[in-house]
Amino acid sequence: MAADVLQRDLGVTADGLAALTGAFPAAFALAMLPVGVALDRYGVKPTALALLAIAAVGSLFGAVATGPWSMLLAQVVLGIGCSGMLMCPVTYAAKNLPPQKFGLWGGVIQAFGNTGMLLSASPLALLVEASGWRAGYVACALLAVGAATAVFVLVREARAPVQARRSVAEDARDVIRLGLSRDIRGPVVIAFASFAAVLGVRGLWGGPWLMEVKHLARVPAGNILLMCTLALIAGPAIAGILERRFQAHRRALLVGGHLGAALMVALMVAGGSLGWPVMADAVLLVAFGLMISLQVICFALVRAAVPPERVGRALSAMNVSFFGGAAVLxxxxxxxxxxxxxGAALLVFAAALVICSLAFLRLPGPR
Structure with a gap:
């Protein structure tokens, strides 16, 4: 929503901005190793509070960034701080719910988390128009403080058991071993393209596509992306229900959703060449949001493959792929x-979804 003014004020090109913002998922992925260890060793609440404090600082760094290097620093700090935003509640659910209920609640958690993207559609477009892009980062810092306050007041958990016989380095190596293990190798592979597509299509290139190719103004483009965001909110909850009802077919659901999402992106790019009306883009973006939301099945597959005491590390291992893939792609x-x-940028994500989905089908793993 603010790509054009960010490029102007930071003095970067479109591909330079993509590289800068790619530092966010890269830092996110690297932080997964210590975050996974911390969740299992120290518990969800202290880990979440520490990360939210880092996220608030990163947001303030973004608000005062004056060039590429200062924005790079902001993106790295933000990536570290945000690395627990999904993992903390998902790990909390995994440790407190039986496996047969985890798929549904994993979807509910992601659906609720995706409501935050509502703010980055029309509301962000209006804020940028009224107060500039720096105000968006200030708003994020305030949201992080509010979330930390809610965690401090509301989250209750038993003290994590002391693991005296294992070092932090051994736990970190366990995260890596889990990511490469036969048990969760399949979900790790498809995850490489899964969240990358959400960040790439909805987060980075959706706005430029609508404004530069479809020639929409900022706020109307934000309204279209708002529709996609609503699909990304409803989609995980629907996916959780489908996963619980059709557990025997969840691998097929996962692959079908990712291949369908790739098709929606490819059709949108084709429609740009063929002169399709912007309403077609809106429909395709909504369909994309619903289909890619089946990614929550990855969490259920991983949860089914490991015992509760290793679930934080196993989910973190998969999230390394989720966000490492986002950085690379x-x-x-x-x-x-x-x-x-x-259009070529968008097709990168469509191609990655197809390749990783087909690779997933060839790999063994939890069902």
Whole structure:
């Protein structure tokens, strides 16, 4: 929503901005190792409070950034701080719910989390128009403080058991071993493209596509992305219900959702060349949001593969792929945009979804 003014004020190109914002998921992925260890060793509440404090600081760094290097620092600190935003509640649910209920509640958690993206559609467009992009970062800092306050007041958990015989380094190595293990290798592979597509299509390139290719003003483009965001809110809850009802077919659901999401992106890019009306983009973006939301089944597959005492590390291992893939593919999309425009950038994510889905089908893993 603010790509054009960010490029102007920071003095970067479109692919340069993609590289800068790609530092966020890269830092996020690297932070997954210590976050996974902390969740199992120290518990959800202290881990969440520490990370939210870091996120608030990163947001303030973004608000005062004056060039590429200061914005890079802000993105790295934000990535570290935000690395527990999904993992903390998902791990809390995994440790306190039986496996047969986890898929549903994993979807509910992600659906509730995705409501935050409502703010980055029309509301952010209006805020940027009225007060500039820096106000968006200040608002994020305030949201982080509010979330930390809610965690401090509301979250209750038993003290994490002391693990005296294992070092932090051993726990970190266990995260890596889990990510490479036969048990969760399949979900790790498909996760590489899964969240990258959400960040790339809805987060980075959706606004430029609607404003530069479809020639919409900022606020109307935000309204279209708002529709996609609503689908990303409803989609995980629906996916959780489907996962619980059709557990025997959840691998097929996961692959079908990702291939369908890839098709929606490809059709949107094709429609840009064919002159389709902007309402077609709205429909395709909504369909994309609903289909890609089946990614929550990845969490259920991982939860089913490991015992409760290792679930924080196992989920973190998969999240390394979730956000590491986002960093890699976001950088690749920036290069594609420099070569072939916004449409080429979007097709990077469609291609990755197809490749990772087909690879997932060939790998063993939890069912």
């Amino acid at each position: 976001q950088a690749a999309s920036g290069a594609a945009a420099a070569w072939g425009g916004v």
